[in-house]
Amino acid sequence: MKKKILVIDDEEDISRLIKINLVKIGYEVIVLNNSKDAIEVAKKEVPDAITLDIMMPGLDGFQVLKSLKSTPETKDIPVIMVSVVAKVHRDHSLRLGAVDFVTKPINFDELYKKIENIISKTQKPKVSVEEKKILVVDDEVDVGNFIKRVLESKGLKIDVAYSGRETLSLVRKNKYSLILLDLYMPEIDGFTVLQKLKMDKESADIPVIVITARDTKGLREKCLFLGANQYITKPLSTEVLVSEITKYLEKI
Numbered sequence: 001m002k003k004k005i006l007v008i009d010d011e012e013d014i015s016r017l018i019k020i021n022l023v024k025i026g027y028e029v030i031v032l033n034n035s036k037d038a039i040e041v042a043k044k045e046v047p048d049a050i051t052l053d054i055m056m057p058g059l060d061g062f063q064v065l066k067s068l069k070s071t072p073e074t075k076d077i078p079v080i081m082v083s084v085v086a087k088v089h090r091d092h093s094l095r096l097g098a099v100d101f102v103t104k105p106i107n108f109d110e111l112y113k114k115i116e117n118i119i120s121k122t123q124k125p126k127v128s129v130e131e132k133k134i135l136v137v138d139d140e141v142d143v144g145n146f147i148k149r150v151l152e153s154k155g156l157k158i159d160v161a162y163s164g165r166e167t168l169s170l171v172r173k174n175k176y177s178l179i180l181l182d183l184y185m186p187e188i189d190g191f192t193v194l195q196k197l198k199m200d201k202e203s204a205d206i207p208v209i210v211i212t213a214r215d216t217k218g219l220r221e222k223c224l225f226l227g228a229n230q231y232i233t234k235p236l237s238t239e240v241l242v243s244e245i246t247k248y249l250e251k252i
Helices: 012-024 038-045 061-070 087-096 108-122 141-152 164-173 190-199 219-226 238-251
Strands: 004-008 028-032 049-053 079-083 100-103 133-137 157-161 178-182 208-212 230-233
Touching: 004 012, 004 038, 012 028, 012 108, 028 038, 038 061, 049 061, 049 108, 061 079, 061 087, 061 219, 079 087, 079 108, 087 100, 087 190, 100 108, 133 141, 133 164, 141 157, 141 238, 157 164, 164 178, 164 190, 178 190, 178 238, 190 208, 190 219, 208 238, 219 230, 230 238
Parallel strands: 004 028, 004 049, 049 079, 079 100, 133 157, 133 178, 178 208, 208 230
Antiparallel strands: none
């Protein structure tokens, strides 16, 4: 079955060129020249990847990306952002959950390689849930160890980090399938850890479930905006936690 790419760009000449060249190498390509229908089209077509222009009239690419990442049906679709503004737009795109970035005028060879890289990741053989490793992050030793015991009793492989600094160090050295992240920690808090994870290509695709004792207004939205996949409040329900973890591990 052909892999499907959704190209969102208000410049018809550019979107047509992308389509022509992707079709040549075997992709099915859907082109959308406005941003207002982006979410509905993405939900309907469920593409394997999206290329998304940033500077569009009406809803710009950043607004579309936020909506994609906060919509359950589209939040896991990889998005490559496209813009004439390099450094600033690239960093902001990665913070919002994009997997990569291409600068206009587009180097089509570069774009195709990035798409191929994304598609190849989705084609890797699935690993059983029991073979995947989870990183639990909580500065409260008792809480971290409790979660570790619960998840290990379900046959899962668990590492525990007790600080933001230790988290970033472990992620650089190990391959994790999922991260459970506490927000309020000394020195480097969970918000900063989440931003750093999503800005690094090596860790940007790791699903992150935020776990916190606070449920203040706007906190959930902020975490999703920064790239978290789910938000769970303490005290923890073991059943809910295991259910959410299993859901994400089965997708990988």
